[in-house]
Amino acid sequence: MVTAAPPPAAPAATLHAVAAPGRVAPHGWTAHTVRPGETLDGIAQRYRTTVRVLAAHNHLKNPGMIHPGDRLSVPRTSGGASSAKAATTKSTVHVVRSGDTLSGIAQRYGVSLASLLKANHRSASSFIHPGDRLVVRGGKTASSSSSKAAARSTAPSTRSYTVRSGDTLSGIAARYDTTVGALARASGISTGSLLRVGQRLKVPTTAAHAVSDTFNGVKYPSGVVAAARRNHDLLAKRSVPSRTETKRIITETARRHGVDPRLALAVGYHESGWNQRAVSPANAVGVMQVIPSGGEWASSLVGRRLNLLDARDNITAGVVMLRALGRAASSTDQAIAGYYQGLASVQRHGMYSDTKAYVRSINRLRATM
Template identity: 45%
Template structure:
């Protein structure tokens, strides 16, 4: 779709325009309080509750609660916050290893490969708010030996097997039962764009012993493991630490559309066999390509994009008209100009919730997973970008934040596309100016 062209091109400069993750900045500690007791912090320009919590060893929820903050996504310069059990020295220690950035890398992909998080890499390397990196840059990978998670080579037994579709089956449910992915089944069976199946149909189940997970001894490649949810965990963060995907965890545990979890909950973490989707990149390019405008995206990002595309197609999504209505209603509810939100959505995807770019920008608002984490923190709950409602909330939350922090509307629009840090450092690129002009023109249509 031509509407996706600007997003795909922008990713080559700053790990996607909406690839903002966590705005990290320094925090002033007033000389009050002692170790183990609360201390007063004075907010400086650029601070967020996330960065303050990370630097002081506490949580956003605890800071918001102790200071009775109505909107945890907003703090102001000069504001004094009382922080519990402040431990500013507890920065992520250099217990990990070094990594040299390669062409096509993103912080999100690097974090997933090394079993850590975007936030940890950003903090350990003092990256800017957009987590910008460049080829050849040396990164410290915290909490890891800087080795890719597990050894995908051990998942070699791709002994495909047959399966007869039963009434009520979906490709997603079949994939979950057999420890494989929707994208892999779609590719192996040449299914159509909607991943349609019928009762009695014979399917090839790739990368699996075709045994239900009731016999784990014979399905070693899926090596699922148990995990107890801790306070502050999100499904996205758990997936990143274990080298799997949000979609796989949601399917394995029967989570709802919002991927809701609670502290103490027991989760099944499906084997990092989801990482073996790199072996199916070539077939699944039928759903999402791996190149655009002469750029080839990393196999891991493209594999994730293909899996998300297949999941969206198999699940079914609202019509474009319905998605447009959701964008307008959500914008009104969140205090954003509905004309602006609709113009952005139209420019990004044409209101198509099944749209996924090679950079893994997902859905109507074309939000990448790291941006989804940022948006989740902005709204105070975990967002699932595959959910039509959450996808719109994520995009509108990011847009609202950019409008609030930008000097003018054109800059906010440009920042959604190019990234606020990049716009500030480099000004608007030529294609960014065209993007802004297109959005402002579309606003007159939706106004």
């Protein structure tokens, strides 16, 4: 997804001499990892201190410039062993195994998918690979009965979906942000079942929501979310290419524009699972998850108006943007980072931690295409 540039940084605070740490952190210091959307002011309020204290203690020259993944020293909020437990959330590391999914891991540990994504600086469209290490905050051990009870207590209710021509289980699952396994279990069928036009499936309602207003910890303006929801509703009613057809279109389009087909395929797969109906709260649309401003740029590159709701035009937009980024960037990795973070931001600030994870994921997928 090509994201908008990050909001302007807050003016740098003027730093003065700070009292000795003992007076501003009577119970000592602990570590805090910056999450997407957090500001130093918000972190200061959370830990009952000030921006000035945090900036001085962490040697921050510009308190307005913190990034997801940064580690800050922050005051503990109270003393004693119990306070240490309160100040930090118990974490478990899960090593991804073959067949694991993000939603399945969240359910296994009795935590929400949103919590798991936030803890690992990932989005709902992120792909995981065997051997990846994921942090699970506040979850139970996978084998504990309480974890199983939590999973049962949060088992989703379902809504009905009528199969249309061209539908597949994977396509329906991607459209409603769930997994093939969860969809099959809810519908009482196997993951290898053939679908019939008119067949009614049950989709977990925790996944079958309309586009939310938050993505990766960032809440988007109501106007942007409203536009995204309109596009979501329009695409839900349209016929779109199958994954096999989408793969063919991406390959042909990439070759026509001089872009490595494996790169274009990897980006499309990571962004949407080759699903034209995918829409994010940022109003990133379709196979290549292009936002409106990205569509305007891509239209100027090809010399005609591109319709991002049309799969072929959407793929064309993503491909020509990759071509332009490849020409302007110093390396393929920087071009990939530019597709996610914005090239100007990458060149100015470097890759954020979630951008680095994005680049790694694209390169892994690219090697399999």
